[in-house]
Amino acid sequence: MIITENFTRSLSENPLALSIGMFDGVHLGHQSIIKKLNIISEKKNLESAILTFWPHPRTIFNPNDDLKLLNTIDEKKYLLQKSGLQHLFLKEFDEDFRNLTGEEFVKQILVNQLQVKHLIVGYDHTFGKNKSGDFSLLKKMGPEFGFEVEQVEAVDYKDYHISSTQIRNALSLGDITSANEMLGYHYSLNGNVVHGKKIGRTIGYPTANIEVDTLKLLPKKGAYIVDVFVKNQHLKGMLSIGTNPTVNGNSLSVEVYILDFNNDIYGEEISVNFRGFLHDEIKFENLEKLIERLDEDKRLTADFQF
Template sequence: MFDGVHLGHQSIISKLNAISKGKDLESAILTFWPHPRKVFSPSDDLKLLNTIEEKKYLLEKNDLQHLFLKEFDEDFRNLTGEEFVKQVLVNKLKVQHLIIGYDHTFGKNKSGDFSLLKKLGPECGFEVEQVEAVNYKDLNISSTQIRNALSSGEIISANEMLGYNYSITGKVVHGKKIGRTIGYPTANIEVDAIKLLPKKGAYIVDVFVNNTPYKGMLSIGTNPTVEGKLITTEVYILDFNDDIYGEEISVNFRDFLHEEIKFESLEKLIDQLDLDKKRTDEYLF
């Protein structure tokens, strides 16, 4: 799936590019959409690290010559491992050298793995190698580990495993406009439903408006102090006063400020926002 295009994925791409140049072959990645779990368990509310646009951008900027994006549908899920190798990798993609991750399985009932590829390689005319896991604090880096870190508010750990700062992008939409009444006007971001939001709470972020970076403090939650019900994603942009309703902005997560808090009064909320602003302003970006 290459969800996140994290350091583990990047090690595969690095090896791919080195071999393609050394053997004068064309480099290509085959990935899927939607996530197989959405096909196997449609009711599973799985959130992903990347939207399809983000994944394509992250993969394409790694000097690949080809990106194949295959729809993961019923026909495709029912291919056995051997059928996938022969029908897709060999007949369609003409693979000559195949690189897979350390724990990769494929095909119906996970019938394909590194052993099958080693067996079929000589018969079908390709070489295969397996890339070792990339470790972070004694853990194998994986999309699941990064999702868990984000869901726990461990932004720095998630960013270190990704190799870049986790981000969200969305259109600025109208909210309740309570922030402007207390001196902290926020941009309410409409985030793609498939995208994983980090744990509820407040964060130090970079905000990109028309490709210009600003410091910001972002809140994910229900605004319990004013009896909010729906989860919103709102960002206060430091030293910024422009009207950006309807515009698309991006936010890069830097650090976790604190858990979501229900305050006794708006005055207590403002006191906390003042502290958050001071910490954000002093943060080394």
């Protein structure tokens, strides 16, 4: 996959089959669009491509909105590359870009710069200043500028459409099963292992503190069963998101206890995949009660079928 940032022209030799959007999460709805892109590009001798933006437009329009994302930019690149996509165009969502009308966006970006010949958009996609661009505008402009456009239906999960917002909501409730099913893969966190307060080691549960990107969405506070990937090893772990209220902690931390593992991994990159929810964050009356719960969590994690 060729990644082009803040382009002024297309780097592809062939015209494109393209879709536009944030693709936060690269969930099953996004994956259905990408699958169609890949089919169309092969059928019409085009190159499949996604145009996405950074930062998220919501952070520009609502700077006080503390939006957290399902993917870091590197995670998004990795997931899109895995999908078989040929091009990823990353456009900075700056003042000039946000002021383009829908028609200007089509002419300047899609036609002049990206040579789009086939466009696929989601069921609710809008673009351009004041959302002046939509599917009807694209259908109107397509014949004049030589591109075809089609709109894909939403992918449903239970009784609602899959969306990045629905997945964020599920994670905020600790509903890992629903989030993973809508994503089509296991939600993950990664970062470097940093020094913490080292309280866990004093009670027989040493943890690795993970430094997570500040824009990355954390599931609700509590304890989780996770896969752990560190130093080319795949292990089981139980992860805590919270402030450690039993020992009067006051800052949020992400810590993972790795089963059957005692190596020094400070400074190493670590990745965890969420597999199940154990319980909400609990303030225990004493350390003995905390250890009893940790013992039970460890048993549940060890017995969990990965």
